[in-house]
Amino acid sequence: MRKPIIAGNWKMNKTAKEARDFAEAVKNNIPSNDKVDAVIGSPALFLSDLMTISEGSDLKVAAQNCYFEESGAFTGEISPAALADLGVQYVIIGHSERREYFHETDEDINKKAKAIIKYDMTPILCCGESLETYEAGETAEWIKAQITAGLAGLTPEQVSEMVIAYEPIWAIGTGKSADANIADEICGVVRQTVADLYSDEVAQKVRIQYGGSVKPENIAEYMAKENVDGALVGGASLQADSFLALLEALN
DSSP, X not given: OOOOEEEEEOOSOOOHHXXXXXXXXXXXXXXXXXXXXXEEEEOGGGHHHHHHHHTTSSEEEEESOOOSSSSSSOTTOOOHXXXXXXXXXXXXXXXXXXXXXXOOOHHHHHHHHHHHHHXXXXXXXXXXXXXXXXXXXXXXXXXXXXXXXXXXXXXXXXXXXXXXXXXXXXXXXSSOOXXXXXXXXXXXXXXXXXXXXXXXXXXXXXXXXXXXXXXXXXXXXXHTSTTOOEEEESGGGSSHHHHHHHHHTTO
16 A cells, blocks of 8 residues: 655745744654655755754655756756755655746656665656646646656666656646546556556556645545545645644544
8 A cells, every 4th residue: 555645845935944943843743654754845955954853753854856967067956965965855856847947858857866766865756737738638648748758767666666746737826726536537647657667566656646736625535536645735835734734634
C-alpha cells in the first residue's frame, strides 16, 4: 500500500522567523508517520533552519528547486550537492511556475531529476496542463508527454521511489479545483504512463499527488480516490494550523 504524502509548497512566502515559528508549531504535532509523510517545501533561504528545527521529528523538508550541475559558474542557482549536504529529503521540480516564468524545459527537468536522485534525494516531479489544453480535451496527451520526457533515462528502481504531482495550471491559486473524479482520472493517466514506460509493478509503487486549491475541507474527498496518494498544497500550507488540519484529515 502506498503511503500518503502531503507536501506544502510555500512558494516565495515567509520570512526566516515565520518559517522557524511554523516548524516549531508543527514538528511535534504531526500524526503518526506510519499514516502520512508530512513535507514542507521552503524557499532556499530557510532550509538550513528548517533542517535544524525538524531534526528528530516527523517533519520532512523539501527544496523548491535546484540546478542540475554539481557546482560551477551558475550565479544564483543551488546545487543538489549543497541540498544533500543539508540533509534535505525532497526537491520539487517542474512546477508550472518554473516552466512558465523561468522557461524551464522538459529536458531541464529531466536533468534535475537525475541530479537529485544521484544525491539520494527524492524528486517531486510536477506536471499539469493549461485551461486551453484542458478545454480542448488534450490533457491526457499533454501529461503523457511531460511524464515521458521527465522520466527519460531513469531506471525502474529510481522511478518507483519518486513522487509525481499532477497540478492543473488552471487550478493553482485560482480557488478553482479539479473535482475528485477528474483528479483521479488524470492521476490514473500518470500511473498508466509509468506502467507503459516501465511496468505495472513500478506504477503501483510510485506515489502520485494532486495539487490545486486543496484545503482541509476537501482533501479527504481527493484522498479517497484510487490513484491519488497525496497532495501538493500551496495556500493551505502557509499556516501551521491549516497544514496540520490537512494531515489530521487523513487520520
